[in-house]
Amino acid sequence: MFVGGVTVSNATLHNRDEIQRLGLKVGDTVIVRRAGDVIPQIVQVIEAKRPVDAREIIFPEFCPVCNSPVETVADEAVARCSGGLVCAAQRKEAIKHFAARKAMNVEGLGDKLVEQLVDLGLVNTLADIYNLSREQLAGLDRMGEKSADNILLALENTKKTTLAKFIFALGIREVGEATARNFANYFGSFESLAAADEETLQKVPDVGPVVAHFVAEFFAQESNREAVEKLRVAGIHWDNIEVASPEELPLNGLTYVLTGTLEALSRDDAKAHLLALGAKVAGSVSAKTDYVVAGPGAGSKLAKAEELGLKVMDEAGLLELLRAHGRSI
Secondary structure, three states: OEEOOEEOOOOOOOOHHHHHHHOOEEOOOEEEEEEOOOEEEEEEEOHHHOOOOOEEOOOOOEOOOOOOEEEEOOOOOOEEEOOHHHOHHHHHHHHHHHHOOOOOOOOOOOHHHHHHHHHOOOOOOHHHHHHOOHHHHHOOOOOOHHHHHHHHHHHHHOOEEOHHHHHHHOOOOOOOHHHHHHHHHHHOOHHHHHHOOHHHHOOOOOOOHHHHHHHHHHHHOHHHHHHHHHHHHOOOEEOOOOOOOHHHOOOOOOEEEEEOOOOOOOHHHHHHHHHHOOOEEEOOOOOOOOEEEEOOOOOHHHHHHHHHOOEEEOHHHHHHHHHHOOOOO
C-alpha cells in the first residue's frame, strides 16, 4: 500500500480503547495515514465495505503462550501477561534484554540462540546462562565447539560489570540506561536501592511516582530477589559507588540545557553525566539557565540563549568538562 510517498506493509493497532472508538472488526477495510509524517495510523473504518462475516475483536483473557491471566492496569491501554518469567515468551525477551550490548553485552548470545535455549529447557532463569556447559552449547543448531567456547568466554567476561549496567540489565519496567545510572549514582550500592521505598526512590533525579512504583514493586517480589541472588552466586559483581552529598558535587546548583545533535554521547548519557555531577538539566532555556550545550542543528533554544546572553558550549566543551570532573566517557 502506497501512503504519502512510502510503501506501508502493515499498521499495528493494539489499543483496546482505540479499537472500540473506531468500531473496528476483523475483515474491515480501513483508511490509513502517516501520523506525524512517519507512523502508519488507522484513522477510519469504511463500514460500507464491511463483509457480512466480519468478526468482533476479542482480547484474550489468558496468555496464548503460558495460559497465565492477562492483566490490564487502570489508566493503561496495554494488556499484559501476568506470568513473568513463568511465561516462555517473557523469559526469552528478558534474557535477550539482559544479554544486549547496552546491558551485560554477552557477545554471541543472539535472539535465535536465546530462543533455542529456552525452548529446549536449558535456560529458565537469567542465571542459567552462566551455568551452560560447552557440550550443551556445542550441541545446538549452527553451533560447534569453537562457537561454544566463544560464548562461554563472553559470559565469563561479563561477570565484572558496573552497578548501572546491572540495574538496567534486570529489565525493570520504565528503567532505561539513564535512569539506571541515576539510581546507581544516588544509592551507590545495590542493597540500598533494593531496600528503598517509593518515597526515597522519588528523591533520585528524574524519577517520578510511576518509575518509583515499578522499582519498589520489582524488589518486593521474592522471585526477583531470588533471580538477583542467583546471578550474584554465578559470579556477577561490581564495585560500589562512593556517594557524595549534593553539596559536595562539583556542578551543584548549576542548570544546563542540551540542544542540537550530540555525536560522542547520546542526549540521555550527557544528561546522566551532568546529573551525576550535581547539575540540574532543564528542558527549556530561561534566565535561570547557567549553560547551554549546543550541538549541530541547535535552533530556538540556542537563539534564546544568545538573546539572554547565556554561556554556550559545544560538545567538545562538555566532554572536557565531564573528563575534568572524573567522568569516564
